[in-house]
Amino acid sequence: MIAVYGAxxxxxYVGGRLAATGTPVTFVGRPRTAAELAANGLxxxxxxxxxxxVRDVRFETTPSGAAGADLVLVTVKSAATxxxxxxxxxxxxxxxxxxxxxxxxxxGELLRSRLTEQVVITGMVPFNVLNRGxxxxxxxxxxxxDVQRDAALTPYLSAFERAGLxxxxxxxxxxxxxxxxxxxxxxxxxxxxxxxxxxELSQRSYRRCxxxxxxxTLGILDAAGxxxxxxxxxxxxxxxxxxxxxxxxxxxxxxxxxxxxPLARTSMWEDLEAGRPTEIDYLNGEVVRLxxxxxxxxxxxxxxxxLIHAAETDRRSWSGPELVRExxx
Numbered sequence: 507m508i509a510v511y512g513a514x515x516x517x518x519y520v521g522g523r524l525a526a527t528g529t530p531v532t533f534v535g536r537p538r539t540a541a542e543l544a545a546n547g548l549x550x551x552x553x554x555x556x557x558x559x560v561r562d563v564r565f566e567t568t569p570s571g572a573a574g575a576d577l578v579l580v581t582v583k584s585a586a587t588x589x590x591x592x593x594x595x596x597x598x599x600x601x602x603x604x605x606x607x608x609x610x611x612x613x614g615e616l617l618r619s620r621l622t623e624q625v626v627i628t629g630m631v632p633f634n635v636l637n638r639g640x641x642x643x644x645x646x647x648x649x650x651x652d653v654q655r656d657a658a659l660t661p662y663l664s665a666f667e668r669a670g671l672x673x674x675x676x677x678x679x680x681x682x683x684x685x686x687x688x689x690x691x692x693x694x695x696x697x698x699x700x701x702x703x704x705x706e707l708s709q710r711s712y713r714r715c716x717x718x719x720x721x722x723t724l725g726i727l728d729a730a731g732x733x734x735x736x737x738x739x740x741x742x743x744x745x746x747x748x749x750x751x752x753x754x755x756x757x758x759x760x761x762x763x764x765x766x767x768p769l770a771r772t773s774m775w776e777d778l779e780a781g782r783p784t785e786i787d788y789l790n791g792e793v794v795r796l797x798x799x800x801x802x803x804x805x806x807x808x809x810x811x812x813l814i815h816a817a818e819t820d821r822r823s824w825s826g827p828e829l830v831r832e833x834x835x
Contacts (some may be wrong), residue, residue: 507532508662509575510614512582513539513565515635515773516607519643520651522548523669526558529593533563534571546641553646553767556670569593577603577662584610591620598624601679603658607651609690609773610788611683614654628679629653630686632737634703636771646703646770649737652686654679663695675751676735684727685734685742690789691719693733693774694810697784700823703770707760710753711826717746718806723793729800778817786814807832 510521513535525531525548533543546559565571572578572594582590587608594604600623606614607629614628632649651666653659655675666673676682692707695715697751699706706712724743727734748759760766777784790807797804809832813824826831 507575508579508665509534510573510579510581511572511594512580512586513581514581515637515643515776516631517581518548518637519550519645520542520607520631520671521582522550523558523645523671524558524665525560527665527669529562529665529669531564531739532571532575533565534569535567537567540565540567542639546569547662549642551642551644553648553770556645561604563670566779569597573597575597576600577605580604580606580608580613582608583664583783584608584613584785585783587613587616588620591617594624595620599787601625603656603662605653605659607631609687609785611680611687612788614679618710625656625658627654627656627659628683629673630679630683632689634770634772636768636769636777638774644769646767647676650674652676652679652682668703670723681733681735683738684732685737687789687792688720688723688734688745689737691723691793691807691810692716693772693789694784694814695719695829697774697778697812698817698824698829699826700775702768703772704766704768707766708753708757708758709826710750711830713749713756715826715829717749718833719790719793719810721746721748722804722806726793726797726800726802726804729802730796738785775816778814783818784814786811791816809833809835 507530509532510517511534513533521531543563544567550558550564602624604624604626606617618626630652633645634647636644636646651671652674655677696706775785790810793807794804
């Protein structure tokens with residue numbers, strides 16, 4: 507059995523795709539989500555036109571729901587990782603395989619330090635999932651699932667292939683995580699714009715903000731001796747240059763690099779809309795932490811952290827030119 511621990515947007519989508527293609531899955535999450543799925547079932551759609559349904563969803567609201575699992579996919583928000591690790595340590599059987607499918611850099615390490623009798627593997631979800639309500643979860647951008655290479659995953663590879671979510675295994679996952687984080691530096695910009703992802707990225711002023719955050723981060727990664735992996739057709743170190751292109755050139759190039767449909771939104775936008783704390787400290791905040799560890803600063807990323815924390819209590823929308831001026835200060 508596979509358990510999804512922290513069944514929100516990513517968890518319901520990944521677990522739902524597995525369940526819809528014949529793999530037994532137990533979801534563990536909030537009572538609100540349990541009630542929504544009990545009433546509506548699960549519907550999984552994507553930018554390529556997939557439309558899958560799971561009528562009878564097995565959903566538990568306590569940690570014991572994961573007790574019998576052979577494979578556990580942890581999809582809680584980064585701030586909840588320590589609590590999830592403590593809960594899972596009390597219920598998982600020895601030898602269970604645990605995969606962290608979470609944003610940020612350090613979640614796998616934290617789980618591994620607490621789940622000493624289990625096999626903990628760091629993974630990454632590169633695509634966006636939008637919770638459209640009534641049990642509908644939509645993948646709005648392209649990407650496959652990435653994981654640290656481990657023989658313990660072998661029994662599950664065919665299930666992920668069948669679900670249309672093949673696992674891409676890497677000998678070193680850290681460069682992949684940093685590459686994903688570089689892309690996720692757009693999350694606060696998208697959330698502050700209050701626009702769909704494609705609409706936001708179509709405006710050069712917003713892209714200039716992302717280019718500034720990425721260029722700053724790439725300089726810090728160079729200083730730390732970390733070379734991010736290439737996830738898309740364009741190497742990560744060239745992204746800031748591409749983002750600064752005029753709109754007509756960017757649109758022409760972007761259509762060949764990354765598929766983004768009109769429904770795509772970031773999880774940070776969803777969190778602000780719902781009045782929930784965001785993961786900003788585990789995205790741009792990771793850049794700030796790495797910079798400080800090297801005796802450097804990351805003013806663009808630090809300002810984005812501050813703006814999102816302010817938006818958590820006082821929501822407002824920023825135009826592209828306004829945000830450019832704010833980050834240039």
